[in-house]
Amino acid sequence: KAGVTQTPRYLIKTRGQQVTLSCSPISGHRSVSWYQQTPGQGLQFLFEYFSETQRNKGNFPGRFSGRQFSNSRSEMNVSTLELGDSALYLCASSLPPAGQQYFGPGTRLTVT
Amino acid sequence: AQSVTQPDIHITVSEGASLELRCNYSYGATPYLFWYVQSPGQGLQLLLKYFSGDTLVQGIKGFEAEFKRSQSSFNLRKPSVHWSDAAEYFCAVGAESSGTYKYIFGTGTRLKVLA
Numbered sequence: 001k002a003g004v005t006q007t008p009r010y011l012i013k014t015r016g017q018q019v020t021l022s023c024s025p026i027s028g029h030r031s032v033s034w035y036q037q038t039p040g041q042g043l044q045f046l047f048e049y050f051s052e053t054q055r056n057k058g059n060f061p062g063r064f065s066g067r068q069f070s071n072s073r074s075e076m077n078v079s080t081l082e083l084g085d086s087a088l089y090l091c092a093s094s095l096p097p098a099g100q101q102y103f104g105p106g107t108r109l110t111v112t
Numbered sequence: 113a114q115s116v117t118q119p120d121i122h123i124t125v126s127e128g129a130s131l132e133l134r135c136n137y138s139y140g141a142t143p144y145l146f147w148y149v150q151s152p153g154q155g156l157q158l159l160l161k162y163f164s165g166d167t168l169v170q171g172i173k174g175f176e177a178e179f180k181r182s183q184s185s186f187n188l189r190k191p192s193v194h195w196s197d198a199a200e201y202f203c204a205v206g207a208e209s210s211g212t213y214k215y216i217f218g219t220g221t222r223l224k225v226l227a
Contacts (some may be wrong), residue, residue: 033215043202043217056214090155100146101215103155
């Protein structure tokens with residue numbers, strides 16, 4: 001089976017812009033989670049989607065949003081980018097209810 | 113609230129030496145427990161997991177971990193470290209919350225291996 005894929009792998013944006021990141025889970029996985037990883041804060045949970053519904057949400061401002069499509073692919077969007085949004089954004093898919101998570105390679109977002 | 117603590121931010125060992133990375137968790141019941149490894153610029157790869165049963169779990173790349181309920185610990189061990197093991201290691205807990213499961217990660221331990 002193909003692994004979790006994330007596009008794009010690298011992205012450079014300027015403050016105030018918005019960005020959309022994409023994640024394709026492993027075939028058959030219906031749960032997709034998103035994490036933000038920074039040197040200072042470590043791995044922080046953003047949100048989880050299952051069957052097109054957001055099941056869990058971390059402690060991030062409303063500028064961070066996501067969605068999941070019927071084929072389980074997921075996107076996350078960050079509006080009005082700030083310098084502090086520079087991070088590695090990781091997507092993980094899993095089989096419910098609490099199976100191991102399989103991580104994608106991440107999208108490295110740099111905000112200038 | 114659930115939490116995961118990895119007390120060692122950095123660890124340096126010589127190649128061939130044994131390794132133990134510590135992980136403590138806080139959770140009311142027995143959680144699902146995981147160890148992941150991350151190489152620079154890469155995603156996380158699962159090393160091993162504990163759901164139930166035998167408290168000594170074998171993983172990939174020669175790693176093992178032991179679940180100790182009385183100490184709320186899930187320490188990762190390897191008898192002989194290889195230079196390629198240099199990476200960052202994350203302990204994680206899968207904990208039930210309002211009918212779903214949330215994954216909580218520790219802050220990571222960065223391993224350096226001396227030749």
